[in-house]
Amino acid sequence: GNHKAIVNINNLSRVFSAANAKQTFNFSQSSYLSTFNQYVYQGILHIWIGIDHILFLIALLLTCVLTRTEKQWQGISSKKQIIKHTAWIVTAFTLAHSITLTTTAMNLVSPNSRWVELGIALSVLFAALNNVWPLVLRLGWVTFAFGLLHGMGFASVLGELGLSSDYQLLSIVAFNLGVEIGQLSILLIALPVLISIRGYQWYKKWLMPVGSFAIALIALQWSIERF
Template identity: 60%
Template sequence: MRLCIIVFLLSCIFLLTSIPARGHELSNGYLSLTVNNDEDVSGTLLLQPFDLEQTVGLDTNTDGQLTWAEVLSRSDALHRYVNEHLVLSTNAQPCPATLHAPTLHSISSQTLIGVAFSFACPASSNLTLQYSAIFSEDPTHKVLFTAAGNDLQATQTQVLTAQADTVELSGTPIDTWATVGNFVYEGIIHIWIGIDHILFLIATLLTVNLYRQHNQWQAESSKRTVLRHTFYLVTAFTLAHSLTLTSTALGWYSPSSRWVELGIAISVLLTALNNIWPVIHRLGWVTFAFGLLHGMGFASVFAELQSVASKPLLTIASFNVGVEIGQLAIVALLLPLLLGLRKVKAYAQFIMPTASSIIALIAVSWAIQRW
């Protein structure tokens, strides 16, 4: 039985190390829409340069260095792509679109390429928007969509994904519970695709079933103590993560995404190394400090939302709830394994240090990529 647990844990570690080292932002964009009147709808679509390079081929000389001149030279191709994958229709009839020259936008230090557009629709109270860009290249791609205007009873906010790519703009506001459910789901997904966040959690919890004695790791015999340590660490991380995610999303400050992502990689590295060569034994405050950093990792998703959303606190709170649900699901899977392994001699001597070393190597790779 113990051998099976060991093999299973090592298999999980191997699986994690085989996943590409990508951070919180896999593929995201923003789509804002303003319904000025029955016949005039305008807006802007913002997408990452990498995504557009994969779909449109912006890097014309293929040297790996995208310039603004190259983007402008591919304006026609970019317009064709947007026109094909962004369709506003009324009564199943597409509205003619006018697209404008590409522009650069910065959201929470993230540079995006924007295409402004306007639709001329026949007078109607029923409008349908369908968005399908990037999904064929990256099924995890998502777009934060907001719609406002005099003809809408309230600002509509939701996340467009490959599974939910159509929005009905009928003048009826989206149900509050639908908005909550949407953003709770996105929070859960954020954790499950955030490999750096998962590895930080694993590194933090790898020693909750052990204690230091005579400069050596020893098995913690009390399950209650293991559970108490886990509760303290997860709570510290949760409070810190929620605090900075909320305050950054509300626009109180705008940290550099480059330094945030680098800091997250370093936090994973230091936590893993501390498991091997313990310098800090009381991890609560350190975990809280690193949690503040991790909470900034997804802030750019809400930066555009803050300027137009009618209920930004609701969406941010819902996202936070989803983050914690996803985090608790990971802890619930990991904790029984740690309880089962704590008295296995090979765990403290081999499995925990090996797992921590692998995590540290991955974190070093992230830090180099993000520097």
């Protein structure tokens, strides 16, 4: 399944899973670099298989290319403005989840994982429904608040994975960097597509609302399951 085990031998840390059951230890290689690479990889992997985090990001991106005027969504004409707006949203999310990932992984805070998972599901639900029935148009602070929950979710995965006994802080930083790389790769695929279709009426009237509503339904199911 998705179970993973971390093995430390002579300061070398390796993560074993069903897909990566055999590994070669090279003790001439820097254990510092090996640990860093392992945790960056796990961070990237987690964001790609963490469908709740991906859907939250996509729900936010769907309206990053649009502006609300006279109760109607309109495509933002300036690409520079879109990139600036998107950068603000992504930075708020990144900063927030970096804070809670680090503090939770270092046991400075110990949130209840059940409530964190429920909170993450509700954050996806809110972000999706807000696209259909906009309550909040400036999403920076809301994204930051929800990002704190997502960071706790990332930390629980890191907790299951385990930290390198010799390089604890490096493990956290590398895992967080992996999450950022994974997040950025999704952004680099989704944003150019959304920019290219933002002006079409079918996107504003149909694809964005229907896509948001579909995400909301999935998030509602998660919310009920996790309650």
